[in-house]
Amino acid sequence: MPQPRQIPAAxxxxxxxxxxxxxxxxxxxxxxxxTDMGMVRAVQVRGGAVEVTFTPTFSGCPALHTIRAxxxxxxxxxxxAEVEVRxxxxxxxxxxxxxxxxxxxxxxxxxxxxxxAGDTGLIQLTPETTRCPRCASFDVRLTASFGPTxxxxxxxxxxxxxPFEGFKSV
Amino acid sequence: MxxxxxxxxxxxxxxxxxxxxxxxxxxxxxxxEIVLAQRDGEWTGxxxxxxxxxxxxxxxxxxxxxxxxxxxxxxxxxGSDPDRLAFFRDAGEYRCARLVELPRGDWALTMLRxxxxxxxxxxxxxxxxxxxxxxxxxxxxxxxxxxxxxxxHSALWAERLGRGTPESARRAQTALDTLWPHAAQLFALLPxxxxxxxxxxxxxxxxxRDRWEALVGxxxxxxxxxxxxxxxxxxxxxxxxxxxxxxxxxxxxxVARAHPGAGTW
Numbered sequence: 001m002p003q004p005r006q007i008p009a010a011x012x013x014x015x016x017x018x019x020x021x022x023x024x025x026x027x028x029x030x031x032x033x034x035t036d037m038g039m040v041r042a043v044q045v046r047g048g049a050v051e052v053t054f055t056p057t058f059s060g061c062p063a064l065h066t067i068r069a070x071x072x073x074x075x076x077x078x079x080x081a082e083v084e085v086r087x088x089x090x091x092x093x094x095x096x097x098x099x100x101x102x103x104x105x106x107x108x109x110x111x112x113x114x115x116x117a118g119d120t121g122l123i124q125l126t127p128e129t130t131r132c133p134r135c136a137s138f139d140v141r142l143t144a145s146f147g148p149t150x151x152x153x154x155x156x157x158x159x160x161x162x163p164f165e166g167f168k169s170v
Numbered sequence: 171m172x173x174x175x176x177x178x179x180x181x182x183x184x185x186x187x188x189x190x191x192x193x194x195x196x197x198x199x200x201x202x203e204i205v206l207a208q209r210d211g212e213w214t215g216x217x218x219x220x221x222x223x224x225x226x227x228x229x230x231x232x233x234x235x236x237x238x239x240x241x242x243x244x245x246x247x248x249g250s251d252p253d254r255l256a257f258f259r260d261a262g263e264y265r266c267a268r269l270v271e272l273p274r275g276d277w278a279l280t281m282l283r284x285x286x287x288x289x290x291x292x293x294x295x296x297x298x299x300x301x302x303x304x305x306x307x308x309x310x311x312x313x314x315x316x317x318x319x320x321x322x323h324s325a326l327w328a329e330r331l332g333r334g335t336p337e338s339a340r341r342a343q344t345a346l347d348t349l350w351p352h353a354a355q356l357f358a359l360l361p362x363x364x365x366x367x368x369x370x371x372x373x374x375x376x377x378x379r380d381r382w383e384a385l386v387g388x389x390x391x392x393x394x395x396x397x398x399x400x401x402x403x404x405x406x407x408x409x410x411x412x413x414x415x416x417x418x419x420x421x422x423x424x425v426a427r428a429h430p431g432a433g434t435w
Binding site: 058059060061062090091092093094144145147150154168 | 227228235308311315319322323
């Protein structure tokens with residue numbers, strides 16, 4: 001009996017690879033993908049070989065190997081024979097790269113999106129202002145500068161009394 | 171050598187002496203991070219409140235992340251294995267500063283040490299962003315973005331303790347008096363490092379120390395109401411350790427040394 005024919009995969013183009021990567025969720029915040037977060041920096045396709053360059057959000061992030069595996073799996077799913085996942089630190093990842101619609105999804109999920117990081121004020125002893133993701137009040141207090149993941153802090157809103165997580169501005 | 175002082179360099183452009191000097195500095199930086207992360211990790215399950223348990227675990231995780239960045243910089247220069255360097259060197263081969271070796275003490279000692287160290291690391295990284303050694307400049311720009319959160323956290327704790335109760339203020343002052351004599355070592359040149367500073371490959375430690383004294387001293391005096399003693403000299407070099415380092419490494423390395431062939435520990 002003949003083997004069932006595989007459905008021919010979409011042509012292996014950079015556009016198809018980017019689309020596949022946009023389906024790889026951030027392992028710690030599943031409402032956003034790794035492309036929403038600005039972690040994918042470059043995609044190169046040479047015949048059946050694909051090279052994806054990504055940048056880690058935090059250098060000590062324990063999810064890095066999960067992200068690498070997610071990238072490889074998504075690209076292999078397109079039919080790529082060879083996948084190379086490279087990481088780069090330059091330029092360093094910044095929360096300013098998070099896509100506008102992804103910020104809105106973070107807010108709906110209950111995580112205050114990061115304030116603009118810009119390129120100044122990296123050495124400052126006071127935290128940036130944050131807005132409550134539920135009632136939009138700036139009258140919030142920081143209750144813990146480190147949350148369940150490296151990228152978030154914990155707050156309570158004085159206006160609506162709700163506790164919430166805020167994405168650090170990096 | 172034809173390169174001018176404004177050109178950036180990569181590993182292939184270095185002289186053997188520059189290579190040796192950078193390897194020594196990267197190892198010293200990594201050792202500071204590894205040992206401090208181990209001390210911070212000792213609070214897991216013991217911090218005064220759950221949020222601080224989590225905060226110190228986060229900070230320790232970042233410091234280990236930075237250690238691995240420095241060890242990768244070293245690996246690019248000599249092909250060394252970061253895991254072997256962390257888990258199979260004895261105290262005599264470690265090049266951490268004595269400040270990070272001291273036992274964790276009480277919460278005031280832990281937080282004051284973290285504040286002094288975080289400020290030193292952040293300011294060194296800030297200066298290292300201008301290094302002509304391109305891989306270091308990249309790592310510095312990355313790590314600095316993370317370090318700022320440590321600094322904000324430990325600065326706030328120094329203030330809470332200094333201006334809290336008479337007991338917390340007493341403990342904060344005692345911690346500062348204990349730690350301060352060790353802080354200057356963070357800014358001491360390693361042997362042969364002066365040439366690397368002159369070549370623009372590494373930050374000038376004197377300039378970093380001056381910025382550090384202004385930032386840390388100002389905060390401790392004005393926001394924490396603590397007495398800041400004058401900074402003494404750096405004392406002996408990084409090959410001389412306190413008696414506290416060897417037991418720390420014994421505990422940290424126990425699993426790796428019991429299973430030396432395992433892929434991960």
